[in-house]
Amino acid sequence: IRLLRIFMFMISLIAPATYVAVTTFHQEMVPTTLIVAIAAQREAVPFPAFVEALLMELTFEILREAGIRLPKAIGSAVSIVGALVIGQAAVQASIVSPAMVIIVSITAIASFATPSFDMAISARLIRFLFMIGAATFGFYGIILCLLMMVVHLCSLRSFGVPYMAPFAPFIPVNNGDTIVRLPWWTLRQRPRLITANTVREGANQYPHPPASRGMVNRDFEEGDNNEA
Incomplete structure (x- = not known):
């Protein structure tokens, strides 16, 4: 789009x-x-x-x-x-x-x-x-x-920030949300020219499915035992 x-x-x-x-x-x-x-x-x-x-x-x-x-x-x-x-x-x-x-x-x-x-x-x-x-x-x-x-x-500059940033000056790390937006879990840094705190919260945001079905079944069995 x-x-x-x-x-x-x-x-x-x-x-x-x-x-x-x-x-x-x-x-x-x-x-x-x-x-x-x-x-x-x-x-x-x-x-x-x-x-x-x-x-x-x-x-x-x-x-x-x-x-x-x-x-x-x-x-x-x-x-x-x-x-x-x-x-x-x-x-x-x-x-x-x-x-x-x-x-x-x-x-x-x-x-x-x-x-x-x-x-x-x-x-x-x-x-x-x-x-x-x-x-x-x-x-x-x-x-x-x-x-x-x-x-x-x-x-041009807007509040001290270059208008064409991150294209000019070119900042490769901040180009993940410009022409094409990458998945949210890959956007781990904030724009460098706007804030000094560039690291976003949460390092492991990649959506992982359950490792195996056995782990899920074991969790259900433990829950049933606790209820009993």
Whole structure:
């Protein structure tokens, strides 16, 4: 589940930028049949891919903000119906291509699936920077934006603790509960940067089954004798 959440966060962050970079600079990286289908869809669209993605993203953000401020009973319905109606009308009017509507819809679903609301808002804002980088330099712009974001995150501290710990600085002992959580009985140390008491209580927490059935039977026999 954690890997799925990380994958959804990356989709919500760079999916529109990847589409803009592929259709603008790196057509050779897409299979021929797919790029021909995308080119046929975009034949009647008068805007470049970046403007197309920017229009759809801004439209969806407007619908999302409107849905938040509407009454709860109709807010989500208005957002969904508005997105469907506007997307279908935009495709029929040849303002955007059907592929762009699919990309923006997948991005919106992935942003809703991000568990942390504050992180989802940050991804909504940084997404536009990635789109600008992709429209300017292609995949090189996306990688450059990723590097800048990682460098900025590594420079942050929260109450004196590095924001990217235990990845930066890399602490192998504390990586058991990060991307993949190991079983609880293997997590024998607390984070080193948070507390000085790093050793958890209890050394033998591995779940052991009974050594043999005879031992269990002997315990039952001793209990029966004591009752007698």
